[in-house]
Amino acid sequence: MTMRMTRRNVLAGGAALLSYSVLASSALSQEARLRLLWWGSQARADRTNKVNQLFQSANTNVAINGEFLGWSDYWPRLATQVAGRNAPDIIQMDYRYIVEYARRGALAPLNDYLGSVLKVDDFDQVQIEGGSVDGKLYGVSLGANSATMLVNVAAFEEAGIELPTPSTTWDDMARIGAEITKAGKRKGFFGLADGSGVEPLLENWLRQRGKALFTADGKIAYDANDAAEWFAMWAAMREAKACVPPDIQALDQFNVETSPLSLGKSATSYAHSNQLVAYQGINKDKLALSNHPLIGKGAKGGHYRKPSMFFSVSAQTKDPELGAKYVNFFVTDPKAAEILGVERGVPESKAVREGLAPTLDELGRAALDYVSGLGPLAGALPPPPPSGAGEAELALRTVAEQVGFGQLDVKQGGETLVNEVTQILSRG
């Protein structure tokens, strides 16, 4: 195969080059550019891009370059870009990482813009504090969410079982799970997803017992007995076939697409309330949100409302004020709010929330009602997780699998987990 230079080739190539250079120069001629990086699904990308267009039509001298990735690819990308002095101007940030990024000087403090460019007076004060590190504001919450149990309504109805209520206990769930499995309305179908390795679920259960995952000074806040009891509860459910077997649960990569619920293996799964939009997007059966089960009758819930994610402005940006302006537009503009809905959580601004409520569809309504209706089930926001928390989460998953596949008994599992997490946290 040889390539010959013909008059037509050269002309076509030249035309292509010319159009590239025209495109490039038109982008360069803008006065300001903002690069934006976030994680999330296609549904989130569509909404974000629409808001960006809206912002650009109101600020014609600004060009926004948005880019998105899945959660697990997002953090390596962000870390390498920050290390390469090539950080995006606007960074979607998580409660898990904001302390590390802020303390390492990667984020710009936004206090100077409060009240002038950034108008967050009617935000829930707790959520503002959630985005603050060492007394300075580094992240503006894009919405509140809470951990949730997703329920496949159709599967419950088929099995003739009533949906869980706010007072449903874990004992009830064990019974319900076994009944759904026993009803056998679907092939290879089980009542519950195995939540023994799901960190937010363990956290909820611990909080109901007056404990937590981590202390404020970054140490482990539960002991081997707690963990062993947790594993024992799940071992009993596994035994009774109330939940999926371990090899099915191990398919779960803790994202929307691979959860046992989405794979059609179980009637429940564990997620965060704002993810209802994404889950319903790929599930044919109607889904509903329920709070996590209680450890006993009359127990106080272990839930809390947390900032589902933040927008932070990079410390490397040329124009932090423009960044603050964009973030403000994103969280306070009524039209932007209508596009975004509750996909990133329930808006923090009271005015935006009230304006948004009548425009929501059934799904958005359900997510909003869930978060605002938690009442006494919700407690205080825990301190941000210490560094090493990501590793601790993987350790929980691995030990839960070791117990699930029978390599460790529940007591050994409890001890192993507490040992590993303690070691991880001491290393930092």
Place this chain on the structure above:
Amino acid sequence: MAAVQDSAMAVGRGAQARPAAQGRFAALWTKHGAGYMFLLPWLVGFFGLTLGPAVASLYLSFTSFDLIRSPEWVGAANYVRIATADPKFAASLKVTFLYVVLSVPFKLAFALLVAILLNRGIKGLTVYRAIFYLPSLLGGSVAIAVLWRQLFAGDGLINSLLAQVGIEGPSWISHPDYSIWTLVVLSVWQFGSPMIIFLAGLRQIPTDMYEAASLDGASKFRQFYKITLPLLTPVIFFNAVVQTIEAFKAFTPAFIISGGTGGPINSTLFYTLYLYQEAFGNFRMGYASALAWILVLIIGLFTAFSFLTSRYWVHYDD
């Protein structure tokens, strides 16, 4: 104007002062310049993208570096920790050795088998060769890893087929006893490139040897054992070294199939995957660099060992 003329003259004088040196350079340039120009893309790539980062990572392996703050010199602390206090290092090494020991022999045996079948002078050899080579081009890709997940999952194609004969299989890909095997099968399926090399090797063997052997009454099996295998040993050796290095470096399949966790229970935690987790998941770039250099060392030792033992079993014609 005058100044310009002056400096121009100065340049002229300078040039006259070193005619010999320039002449030599010009001569060298005329002789080798074009060659170096052709080499330039590779040279830039090698120094800029391979050697530079490799040297940098050697330095980083003696530091604590979280990607955001500047690297901090810690001496040999990373290496000490790897050697004494890292259970995941041992676990990942075990998984990787298992993978190398299982996948390389199976892959080479399968590649040789297909090469021998293709070497029987069948019609349309080039077409078959291309088809059999195809998995090697695709096998390392993300798409195939995703496909593999679908095939070997609980209700995947493999279990549907097994169900036809009454076997109820587990979710192979997410069961700690079987997950490594699905990766070995994926590796064996990419037998194309050693097969092509085997095929070329088989064609080098003079046919008169087989003719002589048949006349003497040697069976096909004996011919294979006494003629084909010994004469093919240089090719087997080459393939074994290359495939072993490839197997040590394998990353994508385990990353995609386990969702980056190396699970279930670290059963697919390849060394490279653990290295990646440390670097980009836990932001310990210094520690990950030390892990990388240990991998270089291990691969180097393996290769050296292969070359040392080769004199006892590899037969060269000359």
